[in-house]
Amino acid sequence: MPEQYIAGRWTEPAGDARLEVLNPFDASVLAESAQASPDEIEAAVRAAREAFDTGPWPRTPAAERGALLRRVADLLVRDKEEIARVETLDTGKTLVESRIDVDDVTAVFRYYADLADKDAGRIVDTGQAHVRSRVVHEPLGVCVLITPWNYPLLQLSWKVAPALAAGNTMVIKPTEVTPLTSFMLVRLLEEAGVPAGVVNILLGDGRTVGAPLTEHPAVDMVSFTGGLATGQAIIRASAGTIKRVAVELGGKNPNIVFADSDFETVVDNALTAVFLHAGQVCSAGARLIVQEPMYDDLVAEIGRRAARIRLGNGLDEGTESGPLVSAAQRAKIEDFVASAHAEGARLVAGGHRPDEPELQKGYFYRPTVFADVHRGMRVVREETFGPILTVERFTTEQEAIALGNDTEYGLSGAVWTADIGRAERVAGALRHGTVWINDFGPYVPMAEWGGFKRSGNGRELGPTGLAEYQETKHVWHNTTPAPVRWFTA
Numbered sequence: 393m394p395e396q397y398i399a400g401r402w403t404e405p406a407g408d409a410r411l412e413v414l415n416p417f418d419a420s421v422l423a424e425s426a427q428a429s430p431d432e433i434e435a436a437v438r439a440a441r442e443a444f445d446t447g448p449w450p451r452t453p454a455a456e457r458g459a460l461l462r463r464v465a466d467l468l469v470r471d472k473e474e475i476a477r478v479e480t481l482d483t484g485k486t487l488v489e490s491r492i493d494v495d496d497v498t499a500v501f502r503y504y505a506d507l508a509d510k511d512a513g514r515i516v517d518t519g520q521a522h523v524r525s526r527v528v529h530e531p532l533g534v535c536v537l538i539t540p541w542n543y544p545l546l547q548l549s550w551k552v553a554p555a556l557a558a559g560n561t562m563v564i565k566p567t568e569v570t571p572l573t574s575f576m577l578v579r580l581l582e583e584a585g586v587p588a589g590v591v592n593i594l595l596g597d598g599r600t601v602g603a604p605l606t607e608h609p610a611v612d613m614v615s616f617t618g619g620l621a622t623g624q625a626i627i628r629a630s631a632g633t634i635k636r637v638a639v640e641l642g643g644k645n646p647n648i649v650f651a652d653s654d655f656e657t658v659v660d661n662a663l664t665a666v667f668l669h670a671g672q673v674c675s676a677g678a679r680l681i682v683q684e685p686m687y688d689d690l691v692a693e694i695g696r697r698a699a700r701i702r703l704g705n706g707l708d709e710g711t712e713s714g715p716l717v718s719a720a721q722r723a724k725i726e727d728f729v730a731s732a733h734a735e736g737a738r739l740v741a742g743g744h745r746p747d748e749p750e751l752q753k754g755y756f757y758r759p760t761v762f763a764d765v766h767r768g769m770r771v772v773r774e775e776t777f778g779p780i781l782t783v784e785r786f787t788t789e790q791e792a793i794a795l796g797n798d799t800e801y802g803l804s805g806a807v808w809t810a811d812i813g814r815a816e817r818v819a820g821a822l823r824h825g826t827v828w829i830n831d832f833g834p835y836v837p838m839a840e841w842g843g844f845k846r847s848g849n850g851r852e853l854g855p856t857g858l859a860e861y862q863e864t865k866h867v868w869h870n871t872t873p874a875p876v877r878w879f880t881a
């Protein structure tokens with residue numbers, strides 16, 4: 393099991409609670425360990441606090457911080473295959489996906505390496521000749537970074553890279569379900585030369601280690617990606633000490649198809665949109681919303697293709713989709729399927745575990761398609777976070793927009809149409825943080841990512857992703873001080 397890293401030292405966790413990390417392909421134990429103790433949580437926060445208050449990192453020239461991030465990117469390139477293999481073992485996703493993840497993580501480090509020294513603040517013209525006024529950005533302080541299990545390394549990079557670029561110190565609480573590559577990344581940060589105390593990482597679950605960190609008075613900021621209920625708990629926990637909180641809480645993402653779209657392209661993209669990584673993606677296109685003339689044909693073809701998706705070991709060449717991450721996550725999916733049946737949805741594909749003997753030990757579930765669903769059904773309203781696609785029908789553009797916005801979430805959505813005017817109208821009307829036109833899923837480090845409504849607050853990536861980790865200060869410099877003579881006595 394990875395050791396934890398506190399104040400520049402690797403140690404075995406000393407807490408009472410134990411943790412097992414399982415390979416979701418066959419439920420074998422990849423690693424086991426104790427969890428961080430209350431004393432170790434305290435030590436990690438103290439180390440980050442001291443490194444921020446008196447250490448070199450927040451005072452290091454931004455260009456040097458950028459250079460360190462660039463070294464991390466080079467080390468990621470060096471270790472790409474090993475990191476990708478471990479990510480696949482831990483999450484179950486295919487090796488192809490894990491390699492893309494490592495490439496994306498590398499790109500994120502390079503992006504923030506380049507951005508680190510580009511922020512010179514702003515000169516303000518006060519209209520007063522004797523005043524020099526400027527607005528500057530400073531590091532925020534001690535940041536707690538809490539990550540989920542679906543993209544453990546990628547999500548961590550979206551937080552660590554800008555937090556470091558901005559000059560902060562941090563305590564990382566990675567997911568306890570798939571933590572292995574997070575520890576590998578911290579080893580690379582150490583190798584790249586991050587000073588002791590700047591980055592600390594603790595092993596443990598949300599209740600034992602996550603919650604105390606979010607309440608800690610010496611912590612200035614919490615950045616969290618995960619489920620809605622946990623996000624709400626973190627916002628409540630942070631209220632006592634008025635921390636800055638940035639949360640990304642998933643989505644229920646509409647994929648809207650107008651009948652003038654190319655049939656083959658839409659079928660192909662709709663499948664990838666929802667079944668990539670067994671649907672365990674915050675931006676999964678889990679709600680397909682199809683215009684009437686195309687509806688029946690599209691449902692039939694998607695059902696046919698979904699039934700042919702090859703499940704297997706993520707390490708094997710021909711595998712198209714791996715298992716769900718855990719027994720708990722599969723139980724949740726089975727519960728959603730039962731509720732969809734009970735509420736009258738029409739099953740088109742899947743709806744059961746696979747039959748192959750070699751898949752019986754792991755947490756597999758067949759890609760599942762339900763048609764003729766409506767908004768009242770639980771499977772349409774709630775984030776399933778698994779391989780379930782629901783298909784709804786519409787007739788007019790207004791209906792499509794209303795359906796696309798009829799969700800408590802607002803992370804992402806897509807519109808497919810050959811009519812560019814309509815594409816822009818629908819994209820403009822959708823209340824989601826990312827909207828794709830004639831595409832689904834791509835993102836780049838240069839463009840912000842985050843949610844409207846209950847999908848969260850704040851943004852990751854892009855310049856805003858750096859600003860999340862900065863304080864803003866206005867410096868007013870009176871170059872010719874003189875008495876103001878307000879009080880005359």
Ligand code: TXE
Pocket residue numbers: 538539540541542565566567568596597598599601602603604606617618619620622623625626640641642643673674724775776777
């Ligand atoms: O996530 P949790 P879970 C959604 C998805 C999934 C559901 C639940 O719908 O089915 O969330 O997944 C830490 N204080 N997403 O239960 O609990 C925890 O240890 C501080 C969407 O696995 O949100 C882990 O590190 N931390 C999503 C992290 O929070 C706490 C990705 C996420 O766990 C804590 C994953 C607490 N009180 C799931 N409780 C997305 N937005 O992409 C838990 N944690």
